[in-house]
Amino acid sequence: xxxxxxxxxxxxxxxxxxxxxxxxxxxxxxxxxxxxxxxxxxxxxxxxxxxxxxxxxxxxxxxxxxxxxxxxxxxxxxxxxxxxxxxxxxxxxxxxxxxxxxxxxxxxxxxxxxxxxxxxxxxxxxxxxxxxxxxxxxxxxxxxxxxxxxxxxxxxxxxxxxxxxxxxxxxxxxxxxxxxxxxxxxxxxxxxxxxxxxxxxxxxxxxxxxxxxxxxxxxxxxxxxxxxxxxxxxxxxxxxxxxxxxxxxxxxxxxxxxxxxxxxxxxxxxxxxxxxxxxxxxxxxxxxxxxxxxxxxxxxxxxxxx
Numbered sequence: 205x206x207x208x209x210x211x212x213x214x215x216x217x218x219x220x221x222x223x224x225x226x227x228x229x230x231x232x233x234x235x236x237x238x239x240x241x242x243x244x245x246x247x248x249x250x251x252x253x254x255x256x257x258x259x260x261x262x263x264x265x266x267x268x269x270x271x272x273x274x275x276x277x278x279x280x281x282x283x284x285x286x287x288x289x290x291x292x293x294x295x296x297x298x299x300x301x302x303x304x305x306x307x308x309x310x311x312x313x314x315x316x317x318x319x320x321x322x323x324x325x326x327x328x329x330x331x332x333x334x335x336x337x338x339x340x341x342x343x344x345x346x347x348x349x350x351x352x353x354x355x356x357x358x359x360x361x362x363x364x365x366x367x368x369x370x371x372x373x374x375x376x377x378x379x380x381x382x383x384x385x386x387x388x389x390x391x392x393x394x395x396x397x398x399x400x401x402x403x404x405x406x407x408x409x410x411x412x413x414x415x416x417x418x419x420x421x422x423x424x425x426x427x428x429x430x431x432x433x434x435x436x437x438x439x440x441x442x443x444x445x446x447x448x449x450x451x452x453x454x455x456x457x458x459x460x461x462x463x464x465x466x467x468x469x470x471x472x473x474x475x476x477x478x479x480x481x482x483x484x485x486x487x488x489x490x491x492x493x494x495x496x497x498x499x500x501x502x503x504x505x506x507x508x509x510x
Contacts, residue, residue, distance in 0.1 A: 205231040206438035209275040209314065211306060212282030213237035213246050213265070216322060219427025220279060220434075222250065225261050227431055229438035234272050235265045237282070243267060269306075273313040277437055279430070280306060280333065283323035285421060295324050296500045297507050300332045307337035318437060318470070320344065322430060326376050327448045327459040328497055332504075334450055334457055342470055344433060345448030345461035346372040348426045349380045349408050356407045357389065357399060370394070371446040371463045373482070374489035378409050381489065383446075385479035386463065433466060440468035449473065453494050460490050 208230045210221045217235070224230050237243045247265030254261065264271060272278065283299035303323070310319075319341040321330035330343035349372035358365040370387030374380045382405050387394040394401075415422045436443045445466045448459035462475040475486060 205229060206276040206434070207232040207234075207274060208434060208438075209233075209272040209278040209310075209317075210235045211237075211269075211272065211278060211280045211310075212323070213239070213243045214281065214285065215421055215423045216285070216427055217279075217281040218246055219423045220281065220322065220430050221246075222253070223428045223431030224279075224434045225250065225254070225259060225263070226257070227435045228259075229431075229435040230261055232262045233264070234275065235263065236267070236269055236272050237265075238267065240267060269309055270313070272310065275314045275317050277320060277434060278310060278314055278317050279320045279322060279434065280329075281322040282306070283329070285324070296328060297504050299323050299325075299329055300500075300504050301508070303329050303333045304336050307333050307335075307339075311337050311339050318342065320430070320433060320437075321459075322426075324377075327461070327493065328500065330448060330459040331450075331457055331497060334459075340470075341450065341459075343376065343448035343459045343461070344426070344430045345376050345459070346374065346380050346446040347433060347461075348429050349376065350446045351425070351429050352411060353382055353387075353404060353408050356404055356411075357387075357394075360399065360403075361389065361397060363390070371444075372408060373446055373461045373463070373486050375460055375493050376448070377412075379489060379492060380408060380461075381405070381482075381485045382408065383463070383478060383482040383485070385482045436466040437468060437470075442467040444474060451490065453490050456494060456498070458490060458493050458497060460486065460493055462486055 235243045243265030250263050283302050321343045323329045327343045330341045334341040354368040357368045367390045371383045372380050373383045412422050444463050446461045448461040450457045462473045464473045
């Protein structure tokens with residue numbers, strides 16, 4: 205079990221916190237937000253829910269970042285959410301400013317913590333936070349896309365989702381790629397089944413926008429999946445998940461997802477076990493990420509000078 209700080213008590217932050225606490229992985233949670241009363245009233249909601257479930261975890265909702273202290277894991281979902289028609293990258297400058305502020309305030313009170321980035325564009329925000337904090341930071345990356353892919357294949361074939369394995373990698377979002385060499389159905393290669401790969405890839409990339417258009421945001425899927433990342437760290441389950449870990453590219457730290465062992469320590473990455481085509485996709489994703497990231501950093505620099 206772990207002490208976990210949740211930075212951001214919006215819809216996704218609330219869903220992650222609830223799911224992680226219900227999983228039993230968290231024995232102490234501090235939930236922070238800048239909005240007056242929001243974390244405090246969410247704390248009451250959690251206490252009411254946990255009373256009926258007999259959950260003993262200690263929970264504090266607070267508007268003081270100083271209360272986020274001594275955490276094992278710090279989950280950052282604070283920031284502007286994506287609205288219908290927006291790209292995740294459209295959020296870069298506004299959310300990067302928030303990450304820089306948090307990077308200056310959190311590390312001194314949370315030595316040795318693992319930082320788990322959720323705010324979008326999630327991989328770039330992980331890179332920004334790590335750049336300014338110098339703390340080990342991971343991104344929830346493509347673990348959400350991975351579960352979307354598995355669930356869609358299971359629905360198409362009318363089989364339990366537990367019969368589908370495999371991963372999505374690259375940058376979280378529209379540029380994510382299905383790593384087809386990892387996809388197995390009932391233990392057999394995907395090519396032995398009647399699956400339209402383009403249809404699967406399109407679903408993975410487009411369904412978040414459709415959910416946002418109709419519901420207003422993606423919460424239950426990502427919230428539950430990200431809580432599983434917390435659980436795997438807290439219990440050192442060593443599950444293989446497609447998270448984004450820091451990699452050095454052209455002397456810059458960037459975050460791109462690949463299947464990775466997730467436990468109390470993070471790694472190793474299983475990228476070397478992928479076939480040549482999938483490794484090419486990941487290398488291409490790193491190059492594309494780096495070029496977009498550097499351009500966004502220039503825009504951030506201009507915005508902070510203005």
